[in-house]
Amino acid sequence: MKMSRLYDSIEPNVIDEKMLQKAVEEQGPQEELGQLAKREGIDYKDVLELQLDFRNILKIDNLWQFVNLTKLQLDNNIIEKIESLDSLVHLVWLDLSFNNIEVIEGLESLVKLQDLSLYNNRISKIENLDTLQELQVFSIGNNNITALENVVYLRKFKNLRTLNLTGNPLCENEQYSMFIAAHLPDLVYLDFRLVDENTREVAEMKYQYAIDELKQGEAQVLAKLEEEQAKEKELEYHKAAYVEYLNGPFLFESMYAEDTEAVRLAYLPGMADLLETYKNKFVSICENLFAYGLKEHEKRQAEVSTFYECLEEAIQDSQRQGIQIILDFENYNEGLLDLIQNTSSLEIAESKLVKYNEDISQLSDTLMTLEMQMVDQLEEIIKDFERNIADQVSTFIENVQGMMVQCRDLENHHHEKLLEIAINTLEKIVKSEFDEDMPDDVRLLFVDKDTIVNAVNASHDIHLLKIDNREDDIITKANSWSSSVIDEVHKKEISRNRNRVREINQYIDHLQEELDNMESLEQME
Structure with missing residues (x-):
């Protein structure tokens, strides 16, 4: 893991054009090809990966030009709020670890995201990730999450296989590992360790009734969602026929x-x-x-x-x-x-x-x-x-x-x-x-x-x-x-x-x- 940088009296930064240009040039092709790129200019639309770590960044901004970006590093800064990422719809990998973030937000547009790190921040609740259905790796260790029940939220991410929660207060609960194994049955790695089958079986037995009740509630929610989607699809068909809402008063x-x-x-x-x-x-x-x-x-x-x-x-x-x-x-x-x-x-x-x-x-x-x-x-x-x-x-x-x-x-x-x-x-x-x-x-x-x-x-x-x-x-x-x-x-x-x-x-x-x-x-x- 990267260690957080000491900034002392260095002034906080905002992501501006000068910083972006420098980062792209440093991380782009070097030698003759790199010199050619500098002379002709680099189109930000062609940039797929961008590192903005260790730059004392306080506010995320001016990234809208990187529309094809797939990997973004913003770790080891002093960022307090997740924002201005809406245009990065192709992002697959995002590192926001070692910052000062308190609330998970501003990620709704990143529907292709597979790997997300929020390690070492000030987050107290896992939330606002509903659209990230492609999420496979989630690191949120060293934060302020206290409630085991909050982890149940992660059940909706069917592709999640790796989870890091180590360093959160909830890890001190003696039921921690069993609870996670029972409530996230598709998880393969928890806190850098393989979830063994024995632990999973014991956990399933221990929390059987709670899980059954949870599944029943999820089934009801799913049924309601499918019903709403069916109604929406039907309404769209009615609109295509120009007669929406005419089948009633x-x-x-x-x-x-x-x-x-x-x-x-x-x-x-x-x-x-x-x-x-x-x-x-x-x-x-x-x-x-x-x-x-x-x-x-x-x-x-x-x-x-x-x-x-x-x-x-x-x-x-x-x-x-x-x-x-x-x-x-x-x-x-x-x-x-x-x-x-x-x-x-x-x-x-x-x-x-x-x-x-x-x-x-x-x-x-x-x-x-x-x-x-x-x-x-x-x-x-x-x-x-x-x-x-x-x-x-x-x-x-x-x-x-x-x-x-x-x-x-x-x-x-x-x-x-x-x-x-x-x-x-x-x-x-x-x-x-x-x-x-x-x-x-x-x-x-x-x-x-x-x-x-x-x-x-x-x-x-x-x-x-x-x-x-x-x-x-x-x-x-x-x-x-x-x-x-x-x-x-x-x-x-x-x-x-x-x-x-x-x-x-x-x-x-x-x-x-x-x-x-x-x-x-x-x-x-």
Whole structure:
């Protein structure tokens, strides 16, 4: 183990550009290669390992440029807080030993980390490591961890094989080794020693009931997590179909969530039954829209899948034809260059060279013609696909608009009924014929006709706006998807065509180069 350095009166440092440049130069290639790197500059993106130990560093900073770093040494400094490591997502090995760290934090982004050392710090709790599921080696000795139970946290790291806790207060507990062996059954090394099978077996028996209870709790947590993940996956599918949360009362409830007048208007006579009827009919339309949306999403996905299958089949067929054309050319001209080189007749050699040159030109024309035919064929397939997608999206939008019209009709009908009830109630209050209990803030709505009408209309406007916004959201996403799918198809086809033309040209250039070399040799002779 490295021993901590005495800094005496040396001023604390922050990781700055000058320090980083010096460290990279010192640890990079030396001699001639190193001098070249210094002159041209070193791109921090190319640095995979970095040592910043024994530099009296107080604060971690300015490491964001080392995006491909896999190994980082920050040991033997005076660091108090783990921070500014978010960009180092490729880090596999991290040493923060011999510092002044009190809390484990700031490691969430380091999901590839396998080896972590926090040895000789001031940490009192193992925590905040949940995302480090690749962790295999963890050294946290010589800290202030006192509770054996805290080690149970490490059960979630299924790849953990080496653990160092030596020097922590919890190690003084006589049950320490047994407790660790029982609660971390996959651990191979504890405090630099192999966990022997005998200790593991005794530990399992000793803590059997506690472990069984722990496993039961973990199974429940896992089941809940899987359930949440399944719900999240289902929600993502619903979002892809643009109908998320329409399989229930969400839209209806959102209409009333921001409607401050709705609570007061709910006290009007007969409103409970009116609202219940309205809600049931409204939610039924939403559920129909939800089911229709999922069905249409499946149709769109099937259309895309079928299109790419046809596309790939056409491309493969063209590639097979191209390969056969090249094979026929190579078989026909096999040994021709050797024959030309070895013939004693200059006239025959020149004649065959001319013929071979014509064959190369003909091959180029044939391959390019095949590619142009491929472009034309794919253009027709893509046009059919565009029409099909446009028709599907257009039909989908029309039907969505039709269902949203039904929602608005329900809202308009509800608004008319509500306004009728409000006006009747006002008339009864004016005639002193209304004797039902009503909260004071609700009675304030009935000071005159304009007040109650304005309240009802404000509620109505909010509801219509929610319906309109949901409709616009669905239509916008459907149109956006259609555009992005078509754009992606065209981009892929342009890229495919360019690559194919490049392949043909490279092959023809290779043949032409061989021919040119042969002609040069003939001229020299």
